[in-house]
Amino acid sequence: MHTTQQLSQGLFWVGGNDRRIALFENMFPLSNGVSYNSYLLADERIAVLDTVDSSILRTFLENIDAARNGRPVDYLVIHHMEPDHCAGIVELSRRFPHITLVGNAKTFQFIRQFYPGIELPTLLEVKDGDTLSLGRRTLTFITAPMVHWPEVMFSYEESEGILFSADAFGSFGALSGNLFADQVDFDEVYLNEARRYYSNIVGKYGQQVRLALEKVKDKEVSLLCPLHGPVWRKDIGRFIDLYKTWSAYEPEQNGVLLAYGSMYGNTEKAAEIVAARLSDRGITGLRMYDVSKTHVSYLIADIFRFSHLVFAAPTYNNGLYPAMEMLFHDMAALHVQNRKVALIGNGSWAPASAKVMEERLSAMRDMTLIASPVVLKSSVNDEAQKALLALADQIADSLLK
Ligand code: FEO
Numbered sequence: 001m002h003t004t005q006q007l008s009q010g011l012f013w014v015g016g017n018d019r020r021i022a023l024f025e026n027m028f029p030l031s032n033g034v035s036y037n038s039y040l041l042a043d044e045r046i047a048v049l050d051t052v053d054s055s056i057l058r059t060f061l062e063n064i065d066a067a068r069n070g071r072p073v074d075y076l077v078i079h080h081m082e083p084d085h086c087a088g089i090v091e092l093s094r095r096f097p098h099i100t101l102v103g104n105a106k107t108f109q110f111i112r113q114f115y116p117g118i119e120l121p122t123l124l125e126v127k128d129g130d131t132l133s134l135g136r137r138t139l140t141f142i143t144a145p146m147v148h149w150p151e152v153m154f155s156y157e158e159s160e161g162i163l164f165s166a167d168a169f170g171s172f173g174a175l176s177g178n179l180f181a182d183q184v185d186f187d188e189v190y191l192n193e194a195r196r197y198y199s200n201i202v203g204k205y206g207q208q209v210r211l212a213l214e215k216v217k218d219k220e221v222s223l224l225c226p227l228h229g230p231v232w233r234k235d236i237g238r239f240i241d242l243y244k245t246w247s248a249y250e251p252e253q254n255g256v257l258l259a260y261g262s263m264y265g266n267t268e269k270a271a272e273i274v275a276a277r278l279s280d281r282g283i284t285g286l287r288m289y290d291v292s293k294t295h296v297s298y299l300i301a302d303i304f305r306f307s308h309l310v311f312a313a314p315t316y317n318n319g320l321y322p323a324m325e326m327l328f329h330d331m332a333a334l335h336v337q338n339r340k341v342a343l344i345g346n347g348s349w350a351p352a353s354a355k356v357m358e359e360r361l362s363a364m365r366d367m368t369l370i371a372s373p374v375v376l377k378s379s380v381n382d383e384a385q386k387a388l389l390a391l392a393d394q395i396a397d398s399l400l401k
Contacts, residue, residue: 016056044135051088106151171229277392315347
């Protein structure tokens with residue numbers, strides 16, 4: 001039995017969904033699973049474009065059998081060698097001994113690293129701009145190094161304008177049976193998860209994403225086929241524009257994220273005072289998170305989204321509260337930059353958290369402090385309350401100007 005769906009003439013989705021998975025890369029929480037997309041292009045010769053994760057290998061093989069209609073698979077194009085797309089390489093090579101694996105030099109290096117000792121079928125090594133004719137259709141390969149691994153490449157089918165984009169333009173979240181983004185309420189179902197996927201998985205490599213976008217900017221794309229999440233056939237430009245914003249580290253919208261760590265509620269109170277004043281000043285859409293409760297990947301996604309960031313944290317072991325330290329570590333690793341920031345520290349005898357956060361920010365690019373940090377001594381007293389309200393006013397002024 002199969003779940004194959006036809007996307008256009010000769011093009012089939014042969015991927016699958018894993019809703020049982022709890023953590024992507026054993027790190028990122030998934031509330032609604034993830035899809036592993038694979039495509040089969042049937043022409044005079046048949047090409048499969050990427051395989052899937054081991055969790056859905058059986059579904060994938062059944063889907064391939066349904067789509068190939070008794071014909072052998074001639075080519076397996078490997079756009080990306082991360083294991084969530086590679087569980088079928090060995091099995092397809094075993095089932096179709098005359099198959100040709102298509103990749104670049106790094107692809108084949110990684111195959112040998114991940115599957116040491118396997119006997120590989122025929123290999124076709126391609127470079128940027130090389131083409132592969134399947135008959136009526138021709139694939140052109142476009143290398144996209146470090147989006148987000150070094151071997152990554154896209155392929156483009158010109159007659160219909162199909163871009164197979166590897167992990168780029170992917171999203172967390174299983175598919176519901178509706179494969180196309182325009183068949184669902186994308187903003188409600190997938191947008192937050194697409195942003196979380198981009199910012200956490202690919203976010204570090206904004207420069208490389210911009211280079212890849214530059215390479216495809218003159219190509220007419222009517223079908224955008226990523227390795228995770230919905231396929232795009234309408235409003236593709238809107239999603240590409242979001243990628244331009246995210247990869248340039250530009251805020252997607254004016255707004256405030258407040259992230260606090262708090263052991264006994266005193267630092268939390270300070271964040272709440274700032275948020276209430278911001279609301280009084282007419283700032284809407286505020287997002288507040290407890291860094292000990294919310295997985296850091298959700299915080300990173302909103303940090304990519306909003307223009308203004310407020311961090312509040314206590315001192316711990318003469319340094320920064322560990323959950324906040326983790327957030328700052330990820331912000332630096334993912335090259336977060338170009339944001340307006342306000343800081344609130346707390347400490348009972350040797351407050352250090354605000355200073356540490358300031359140091360961490362100074363190592364990032366274009367992170368502008370809106371005002372001097374407010375430093376509490378244990379709890380919010382009258383003087384601290386005034387300082388927090390003044391800080392909130394400066395944040396509001398910065399937003400409203
Ligand atoms: Fe979906 Fe980078 O693997």
